Amino acid sequence: MDVHVGGVMAAESGRAKRTTYRHGDLRNALVEAGLELAREGGPEAVVLRAATRQAGVVPNAAYRHFADRGALLHAVSQAAMARLARTMEAEQAEQAALPPAPDAAAAARARFRAVGTGYLRFAQEEPGLFRTAFHVPGDMTYAADATAAGGSGKTPFELLGAALDGLVENGLLPEDRRPGAEFLAWSAVHGLAALLVDGPLRGLLPSQAHDAGQHVIDMIERGI
Amino acid sequence: MDVHVGGVMAAESGRAKRTTYRHGDLRNALVEAGLELAREGGPEAVVLRAATRQAGVVPNAAYRHFADRGALLHAVSQAAMARLARTMEAEQAEQAALPPAPDAAAAARARFRAVGTGYLRFAQEEPGLFRTAFHVPGDMTYAADATAAGGSGKTPFELLGAALDGLVENGLLPEDRRPGAEFLAWSAVHGLAALLVDGPLRGLLPSQAHDAGQHVIDMIERGI
DNA sequence: TGTACATCAGTGAACGCGCGTTCACTGATGTAC
DNA sequence: TGTACATCAGTGAACGCGCGTTCACTGATGTAC
Numbered sequence: 001m002d003v004h005v006g007g008v009m010a011a012e013s014g015r016a017k018r019t020t021y022r023h024g025d026l027r028n029a030l031v032e033a034g035l036e037l038a039r040e041g042g043p044e045a046v047v048l049r050a051a052t053r054q055a056g057v058v059p060n061a062a063y064r065h066f067a068d069r070g071a072l073l074h075a076v077s078q079a080a081m082a083r084l085a086r087t088m089e090a091e092q093a094e095q096a097a098l099p100p101a102p103d104a105a106a107a108a109r110a111r112f113r114a115v116g117t118g119y120l121r122f123a124q125e126e127p128g129l130f131r132t133a134f135h136v137p138g139d140m141t142y143a144a145d146a147t148a149a150g151g152s153g154k155t156p157f158e159l160l161g162a163a164l165d166g167l168v169e170n171g172l173l174p175e176d177r178r179p180g181a182e183f184l185a186w187s188a189v190h191g192l193a194a195l196l197v198d199g200p201l202r203g204l205l206p207s208q209a210h211d212a213g214q215h216v217i218d219m220i221e222r223g224i
Numbered sequence: 225m226d227v228h229v230g231g232v233m234a235a236e237s238g239r240a241k242r243t244t245y246r247h248g249d250l251r252n253a254l255v256e257a258g259l260e261l262a263r264e265g266g267p268e269a270v271v272l273r274a275a276t277r278q279a280g281v282v283p284n285a286a287y288r289h290f291a292d293r294g295a296l297l298h299a300v301s302q303a304a305m306a307r308l309a310r311t312m313e314a315e316q317a318e319q320a321a322l323p324p325a326p327d328a329a330a331a332a333r334a335r336f337r338a339v340g341t342g343y344l345r346f347a348q349e350e351p352g353l354f355r356t357a358f359h360v361p362g363d364m365t366y367a368a369d370a371t372a373a374g375g376s377g378k379t380p381f382e383l384l385g386a387a388l389d390g391l392v393e394n395g396l397l398p399e400d401r402r403p404g405a406e407f408l409a410w411s412a413v414h415g416l417a418a419l420l421v422d423g424p425l426r427g428l429l430p431s432q433a434h435d436a437g438q439h440v441i442d443m444i445e446r447g448i
Numbered sequence: 449t450g451t452a453c454a455t456c457a458g459t460g461a462a463c464g465c466g467c468g469t470t471c472a473c474t475g476a477t478g479t480a481c
Numbered sequence: 482t483g484t485a486c487a488t489c490a491g492t493g494a495a496c497g498c499g500c501g502t503t504c505a506c507t508g509a510t511g512t513a514c
Contacts, residue, residue, distance in 0.1 A: 044268065048468065060469075062492050071466065097505060115459055121410075134423050183416070183425070183436055186442045190423075191415025192407070199414075200381075201360050201407070212407055219408045223447020245509055272501065286460050292503065314487070346471060 027065040027184060029055040034076035035083075039128045044133035046073045073135070079149040080133035084122045085150030088159050089202035091118030110168035113217050115163045116189045119156065120213040124206065130197055160186060185220045192216045251289040255277040257398050258300035259307075263352045266361035267428035270297045297359070301369040308346045309374030315342030330417055337441050338385045340413045343380065344437040347417035348430065349402035384410060401448060409444050416440045 023029065033054035037045045052059045066072040081141045092114040096107065123130040148155050154162065160182050167173035173181065193199040196209055204212065247253065259280035261269045272293045276283045289298040316338040320331065347354040372379050378386065384406050391397035397405065419425040420433055427437065 021474085021492090024490095026490075046464085058492055059467095060471090060493090063469080064490055135417075148455070180439065182434075183419075184412075184440060186414040187415035187419060187436075187440050187445070188408075189415065190418060191411035191413065194358075194414060194418045195407075195411060200320070211402075212411075215404065216408060216411050219412070219447035222442070223443035223445070245459090245507085248457095250457075271499085273499070282459055283500095284460090284504090287502080288457055 004098075023055070023057060023061075023112065026055060026057060026061065029057075030062055031079050032190050034127065038076055038080060039126060040133040042065040042131040043073060043130070045075070046076050046132065048072060052140055061080060066215075073132075075147075077100055077132050077135055081148035082128040083126070083129060083158065084119065084133050084156065085148070085152075085156050085159060086202045087122040088115055088118035088127075088156060088218055089150045089152055089154075091115075091121060092159075105170040106148060106171055108163075109172055112163040112167055112172075112221075115160050116217045116220070117190050117213060120193055120196070120209070123197050124209055126195040131192065137149065141201055157182065157186070173224065181224055188216050188220050189213075230411070246283075247279070247281060248251060250279060250281060250285060251283075254286055254289060254296060254304050255299050258296055259303055259353065262300055262304060262349060262356040266352045267301070269352070269355065270300050272296060279396040297356075299361055301356050301373075302369065304350075304353040304372055304400075305372035305380065307350070307353060308343065308357050309378065309380050311346040311349075311376045312339055312342035312380060313376055313378075315339075315345060316383075329394040329396055332387075332394040333396055333445075336387040336391055337444075340409070340441045340444070341437060344417055344420070345411050345434070347421050348433055351421040354417065373423060375414050381406065381410070397448065405448050408448055412444050413439050414439075 030051050033051040034046045036054065037047065037050055041054075046069075048062055049059045051072065051158070052062050066075070092111050094116075095110045095114040102110070104137065145155060146153070150156075150159075164173065164178060164181050168175055168178050192201075192212060196204060196212075201209070201212070240363050257275040258270045258302050261271065261274055270293075272284045272286055275296065286296065290299070294320075316335055319334045320340040326334070354374065355439070361385060370377065374380075374383075376383075387398065388405050388409070390401060392399055392402050415448060416425075420428060420436075425436070
């Protein structure tokens with residue numbers, strides 16, 4: 001039941017064992033290994049030797065694909081950000097599919113709330129990846145960095161912007177309040193996420209965390 | 225111009241040089257050294273050997289006062305939290321002293337806003353300490369941990385709670401909105417802090433960051 | 449007031465560890481003739 | 482279609498590093514008589 005990928009024998013789980021001298025897709029394998037490490041230990045756990053070990057390769061082989069450990073970590077961080085984007089997109093899709101077709105304003109509002117709900121869900125389900133996504137900041141705010149985007153080609157920040165635009169278009173947010181609104185919404189949701197992931201709210205049950213998330217999003221809708 | 229502290233010769237800056245066999249106040253010196261390390265490198269920089277080096281002592285001397293590196297880091301984290309509390313208290317005191325005596329409601333509101341402003345000021349001025357304060361979460365939410373408190377004996381979380389109580393007492397916050405309000409306010413302010421310290425808003429100028437903070441606090445007042 | 453002694457804070461030397469990174473290499477792959 | 486060769490992905494061995502932690506020790510301090 002092994003799967004061949006360019007000369008790689010990948011057991012269905014655990015580390016790969018190669019049958020060929022060449023690996024074939026080492027760069028991706030290292031990023032994937034890095035994600036696995038980050039999932040459990042956050043950015044500090046993205047250790048070059050551990051990643052190569054998991055890819056079934058000698059440590060210095062990584063240097064064919066990354067300048068140094070920082071470059072690997074950066075790639076992993078971008079990949080984690082892309083996963084965040086995908087979770088947000090999935091949440092939006094789910095919300096859109098669920099109930100009987102509502103009016104356009106209700107749909108825009110649901111899309112906005114799904115942005116926050118998806119963000120929080122990702123933080124709770126994948127705290128290690130969440131922390132890793134935000135570890136190498138760069139400028140993901142403005143740049144449309146494709147490697148940090150989800151299926152729609154939008155980064156998390158761009159998804160939020162689009163949702164806010166939807167609120168304005170449907171008269172749910174006055175146009176003069178639009179500028180800078182992403183930072184207000186983002187701060188509130190990101191803060192709850194940080195408190196849940198790292199901080200003193202770490203012990204909350206998933207249902208409690210969900211409720212807290214809905215309350216925070218309520219506050220944003222009122223206060224934005 | 226050296227100052228004697230229990231047999232310790234402390235140069236006005238830099239690392240201490242002892243004249244006596246005994247140090248006299250090593251526990252405090254290690255926490256202080258840890259704070260200095262954390263200030264520049266966050267929690268990861270709180271390295272046992274570096275702290276003892278800075279205290280002018282052999283590495284294993286630390287084990288007279290801390291069970292292991294984690295215990296030292298925890299103490300440093302608590303100390304950082306206490307500094308956060310003091311910054312918030314200082315901000316409140318400043319606000320209270322400034323303008324002509326306003327009515328009680330305005331004072332309560334100013335005290336509330338000062339909680340957030342002080343929190344954000346600390347995050348910007350001392351990002352390393354801010355990250356360190358939140359690195360070992362424990363349960364500072366509920367426990368009145370004296371070592372994490374400021375001059376008033378209140379932890380940051382308790383300062384926020386008291387400010388919210390003040391809003392209720394002065395009719396600025398409906399009583400039925402009070403429960404859980406600290407988590408809404410905290411999330412929003414903490415999120416902006418995290419984005420400023422670690423995240424994509426890291427490059428903001430102090431004045432821009434201040435404006436963003438005031439907007440977030442405005443949102444909280446509206447949406448809470 | 450003076451001496452003997454217990455306490456325990458800090459010393460000195462050493463350990464094993466995993467890390468990132470370097471070097472000169474080997475051998476599979478794809479291209480040119 | 483078959484052979485020679487350049488390319489470059491992965492190997493193997495080694496390095497120096499700072500780390501946390503352990504051990505048996507030494508000597509300053511404070512207390513009991």
